[in-house]
Amino acid sequence: MRNDPANQEPTGPVLAADGTPLKKSLSRALRRQKMRALLLIAPLLAFVFITFVIPIASMLFRSVENDIVANTLPETVVAIASWDGTTGELPDEEVYAAFARDMIAAVAEKKHTRLGSRLNYELSGISSMFRQSGRKMKRWDPVEDAPFKEKLIDLHDGWGDVSTWAIIQTYSAPYTSGYFLTAIDMQLTPEGVTMQPEDKRILIRLFWRTLVMSLVITGSCILLGYPVAWLLANLPASKANLLMILVLLPFWTSLLVRTSAWKVMLQQQGVINDVLVWAGLVADDARLIMINNQFGTILAMTHILLPFMILPMYSVMQTIQPSYLRAAKSLGATNWTAFWRVYFPQSVPGIGAGSILVFILSIGYYITPEIVGGTKGVFISNRIAYHISSSLNWGLAAALGTILLAVVLLLYWAYDRIVGIDNVKLGG
Amino acid sequence: MIDKTGSEGFVSFDHVQKSYDGENLVVKDLNLEIAKGEFLTMLGPSGSGKTTCLMMLAGFETATHGDIRLGGVSINNIPPHKRGIGMVFQNYALFPHMTVAENLSFPLEVRKIGKSEREAKVQRALDMVQMGEFGGRRPAQLSGGQQQRVALARALVFEAELVLMDEPLGALDKQLREHMQFEIKRIADNLGITVVYVTHDQTEALTMSDRVAVFDDGRIQQLAPPDQLYEEPMSSFVAQFIGENNALDGVVQSIDNGVALVKLATGDLIDANPINVSKVGEKTRVSIRPERVEFDMNRLAEGSHTLKAEVLEFVYMGDTFRTRLRVADNDEFIVKTRNAPDQVRLQPGAVVDIGWMPSDCRALDA
Numbered sequence: 001m002r003n004d005p006a007n008q009e010p011t012g013p014v015l016a017a018d019g020t021p022l023k024k025s026l027s028r029a030l031r032r033q034k035m036r037a038l039l040l041i042a043p044l045l046a047f048v049f050i051t052f053v054i055p056i057a058s059m060l061f062r063s064v065e066n067d068i069v070a071n072t073l074p075e076t077v078v079a080i081a082s083w084d085g086t087t088g089e090l091p092d093e094e095v096y097a098a099f100a101r102d103m104i105a106a107v108a109e110k111k112h113t114r115l116g117s118r119l120n121y122e123l124s125g126i127s128s129m130f131r132q133s134g135r136k137m138k139r140w141d142p143v144e145d146a147p148f149k150e151k152l153i154d155l156h157d158g159w160g161d162v163s164t165w166a167i168i169q170t171y172s173a174p175y176t177s178g179y180f181l182t183a184i185d186m187q188l189t190p191e192g193v194t195m196q197p198e199d200k201r202i203l204i205r206l207f208w209r210t211l212v213m214s215l216v217i218t219g220s221c222i223l224l225g226y227p228v229a230w231l232l233a234n235l236p237a238s239k240a241n242l243l244m245i246l247v248l249l250p251f252w253t254s255l256l257v258r259t260s261a262w263k264v265m266l267q268q269q270g271v272i273n274d275v276l277v278w279a280g281l282v283a284d285d286a287r288l289i290m291i292n293n294q295f296g297t298i299l300a301m302t303h304i305l306l307p308f309m310i311l312p313m314y315s316v317m318q319t320i321q322p323s324y325l326r327a328a329k330s331l332g333a334t335n336w337t338a339f340w341r342v343y344f345p346q347s348v349p350g351i352g353a354g355s356i357l358v359f360i361l362s363i364g365y366y367i368t369p370e371i372v373g374g375t376k377g378v379f380i381s382n383r384i385a386y387h388i389s390s391s392l393n394w395g396l397a398a399a400l401g402t403i404l405l406a407v408v409l410l411l412y413w414a415y416d417r418i419v420g421i422d423n424v425k426l427g428g
Numbered sequence: 429m430i431d432k433t434g435s436e437g438f439v440s441f442d443h444v445q446k447s448y449d450g451e452n453l454v455v456k457d458l459n460l461e462i463a464k465g466e467f468l469t470m471l472g473p474s475g476s477g478k479t480t481c482l483m484m485l486a487g488f489e490t491a492t493h494g495d496i497r498l499g500g501v502s503i504n505n506i507p508p509h510k511r512g513i514g515m516v517f518q519n520y521a522l523f524p525h526m527t528v529a530e531n532l533s534f535p536l537e538v539r540k541i542g543k544s545e546r547e548a549k550v551q552r553a554l555d556m557v558q559m560g561e562f563g564g565r566r567p568a569q570l571s572g573g574q575q576q577r578v579a580l581a582r583a584l585v586f587e588a589e590l591v592l593m594d595e596p597l598g599a600l601d602k603q604l605r606e607h608m609q610f611e612i613k614r615i616a617d618n619l620g621i622t623v624v625y626v627t628h629d630q631t632e633a634l635t636m637s638d639r640v641a642v643f644d645d646g647r648i649q650q651l652a653p654p655d656q657l658y659e660e661p662m663s664s665f666v667a668q669f670i671g672e673n674n675a676l677d678g679v680v681q682s683i684d685n686g687v688a689l690v691k692l693a694t695g696d697l698i699d700a701n702p703i704n705v706s707k708v709g710e711k712t713r714v715s716i717r718p719e720r721v722e723f724d725m726n727r728l729a730e731g732s733h734t735l736k737a738e739v740l741e742f743v744y745m746g747d748t749f750r751t752r753l754r755v756a757d758n759d760e761f762i763v764k765t766r767n768a769p770d771q772v773r774l775q776p777g778a779v780v781d782i783g784w785m786p787s788d789c790r791a792l793d794a
C-alpha cells in the first residue's frame with residue numbers, strides 16, 4: 001500500500017515529520033512559547049500579586065476573623081461553652097476561675113486591653129472594664145486567690161452582668177459573621193441575629209446613598225461629557241488639541257486643590273453666592289446652601305471625574321468615520337436621524353466604558369465627599385476610612401469593603417448581561 | 429468644452445467654482461451637462477477635484493460660485509437628505525451596527541415606507557446584486573466584494589434616479605474589480621438610472637462609460653465618449669493620460685491642406701494633423717499611439733516623411749510585440765505590433781525607418 005505519510009488516510013492521527021503525533025509536537029512547540037511569555041510578565045504578576053491579590057485576600061479574611069477572644073481567653077472559651085445565658089443566671093465559679101487564670105496571664109502579656117477594645121465594638125463600656133480590672137488583677141494569684149466569682153463582681157459590676165458573659169460566649173468562635181451583620185445594620189446577639197436599634201441603622205442608608213449618588217454623578221458626566229467628546233473628535237486637529245489640554249488640565253492640579261476650590265466657590269460666603277446676591281437674584285439673608293450636602297458632592301465629583309468619561313468616549317468617537325454620517329444623509333436621514341440612528345449607536349461602547357470607569361471610581365471615592373460632603377453627602381468609603389483610622393475597627397472596615405467589592409462585581413455582571421462587556425471599548 | 433448634445437441635461441453644472449481655503453480654486457469654472465440615463469465618468473489624476481465635484485452634487489460641499497441644477501431645479505440650497513441622490517462611498521460606509529437588511533431598510537424607514545413594502549424592496553435590491561441570502565449578516569462578516577454589492581444595493585433601494593459613486597471599486601483586487609465593473613454597468617443599464625462615477629483608473633472609465641470627463645487641475649480637459657477620447661485626444665494631457673502615447677516636441681514649419689509639417693529638435697521633419705496649432709512657428713507636441721506606427725513603408729502614402737529609429741528593446745507579449753525605440757533623441761518611443769505570421773521581430777541594435785499616416789499623428793499643445 002501507500003507508505004507516503006503525505007497520502008495517509010485522514011482517519012489516523014496526523015504525524016509530524018519525525019513520526020510523533022502532530023498534536024503533541026504542536027503543543028510542545030507552543031509550551032515553550034508560553035513559558036517565554038510567562039517569564040516576560042513574571043515581574044508584573046509578582047507585583048500584582050503582592051500589591052493587589054494579597055491585600056484583598058487579607059481584607060476578606062479580616063472581615064470574618066475573630067480569633068482574639070479564643071487566643072486571649074483560651075480556658076474561658078472552653079468553660080463557657082456549656083453555659084446557657086438565656087436563663088438569666090450568671091455562669092458558675094468554674095467559668096469565673098478560668099476567666100481569672102486567662103486574665104492574669106493576659107495582663108502579664110498586656111493583651112487584655114486589645115481584647116477589651118475588640119469586645120467594646122459589640123458592647124460599649126466593656127473596654128474600660130477590662131482596663132480597670134486588669135490593673136488590679138495584676139497582683140492576683142491564680143491558685144491562692146480562688147474562688148473568683150465574688151471577687152470579680154466586687155472588682156467591677158460588669159462581671160455580674162449576664163450580657164457581659166453572653167458577649168464573650170457569642171464571640172468565642174474563631175470566625176464570626178458579626179462584622180458583616182454590623183455592616184448591614186444587623187447585630188449578633190446572644191438571642192441570635194436581629195436588626196440594630198432604629199437610631200443606629202446608618203450603614204445601609206449610606207450604601208444606598210453611595211449607589212444613587214454615584215449613578216447621578218455618572219449620569220451627569222455622560223450628559224456633560226458627550227458633547228465635549230463629540231467636539232474633540234470632530235474639530236480640526238489644532239482646535240481639538242487645545243480642547244484636549246483643557247480636558248486634561250484638571251489632571252495637572254492636585255485633587256485636594258480642586259476640591260478646596262469648589263469649597264471657595266460654593267460656600268455661603270463664596271463666589272457663586274456673592275455673584276448671585278450682587279446680581280440681585282438671591283437675597284443676602286437667603287444665600288443658597290450648596291456645600292456640605294449632596295449637591296456639593298455631586299457637583300464637585302462630576303467635575304473631577306469628567307475626564308474619565310470624556311477620554312474613552314473620545315477615543316471611540318474618533319474611530320467613527322464621518323462618511324457614516326454622510327452616507328446616512330445621502331440616504332435621506334435628517335441631521336438628527338443620522339445622529340441618533342447611525343452615530344449614537346456606534347458611540348455607545350464609549351459611553352459604556354466611561355460609565356463603568358466613572359461609576360466604579362465614584363463608588364469608592366473618599367477625599368471629595370469628605371471635604372465638601374458635610375454629613376449628608378458622605379459616602380460609604382468615608383465610613384470605611386473612619387473605621388480604619390479613628391475607631392480602629394478594622395474588621396468592620398474590611399466587611400464594608402468586601403460588600404462594596406461585591407456590589408461592584410455584581411453591577412459589573414449585570415452590566416455584562418444587559419449591555420455586554422464586548423460593547424465596552426476604550427478605543428481602536 | 430461643453431457638450432452641446434446634452435444641453436437639456438438632467439444634471440447640470442453651470443460655471444461652478446469651488447475653493448476650500450479662499451485662496452486656491454479646486455474647481456475652476458466647471459460646465460457640465462449630464463443627460464438622463466447617462467453613465468458619466470469623471471477621470472483624472474489625484475487632487476484634480478473629482479471628489480469635490482461629486483460632493484457638491486451630493487450636497488456635502490457648497491459651490492463657491494455658480495449653479496448646480498438637478499432636473500432643471502437649482503439645488504444649491506437643498507440639504508443633502510432632500511436631494512434623493514444615491515451614493516456609494518469608496519469605503520462603502522455600511523453601518524457596522526446594522527445587519528445588511530437593516531442597512532438597506534434604513535433609507536426606506538426614513539421615508540416612512542410601510543414594513544411589508546420595505547421588506548419586499550430590500551429583498552429585491554439584494555437579489556439584484558446577488559446578495560439575497562446575506563440579509564442577516566453584519567457588514568464585518570462580508571468580504572470586500574460583497575460589501576461593495578451591498579453598498580450598491582443600498583444606494584439603489586430607494587429608487588434614486590441619480591447615483592453617485594466615488595471610486596467604488598478602489599479597494600478590490602483586479603479580477604473582482606473587472607467583474608464588478610460589468611455588474612454595475614449592467615444594473616445601471618437595466619434600471620435606466622443616471623450614474624456619475626469617479627475613478628482614476630482609465631480602463632474602468634473607458635469600459636463602463638457613455639462619456640468620460642477628463643479632469644485636470646480643476647478643469648474638464650475633455651468630455652467625450654471613450655472611443656473619441658482615445659482616438660481623438662484634444663490636448664497633450666488627455667493624450668498622455670488616456671492609454672499609451674508617444675510624444676515628440678517640435679515647431680510648426682508649415683500648414684498645408686490640413687497637414688502640418690513639424691520640425692523636431694533634431695531637425696527631422698514629420699507630418700501631423702494640426703489640432704491645437706494654427707500658426708507657423710508655433711511650438712507643438714505631437715502625439716502618436718504605439719499601434720499606429722508603421723515599419724512597412726509600402727503602406728504609407730507617397731512622399732510621407734519618415735524617421736530613422738534604433739531598436740533598443742523587444743518584448744514578446746503573446747498577442748502583441750512591444751518594441752522600444754530611440755526616435756529623435758526620445759528613448760521611450762514605443763511601437764506595438766500584432767503577433768501575426770508575417771510580422772517582423774526587430775532585434776535590438778537594428779536601425780529601421782518608421783512612419784505614420786498624418787491623420788494618426790496629432791499636433792497638440794506644447
Ligand SMILES: Nc1ncnc2c1ncn2[C@@H]1O[C@H](COP(=O)(O)OP(=O)(O)OP(=O)(O)O)[C@@H](O)[C@H]1O
Pocket residue numbers: 448449454472473474475476477478479480481628
Ligand atoms: N475638505 C477639504 N479642505 C481643504 N482642501 C480640500 C478638502 N478636500 C479636498 N481638498 C483639496 O482639493 C483638491 C481636490 O481634492 P479632491 O478630493 O476633489 O480630489 P480628487 O480628484 O477626488 O482626488 P483623488 O483621486 O485623490 O480622490 C485637493 O488639492 C485637495 O487637497
Ligand SMILES: [Mg+2]
Pocket residue numbers: 478479480594
Ligand atoms: Mg477623490
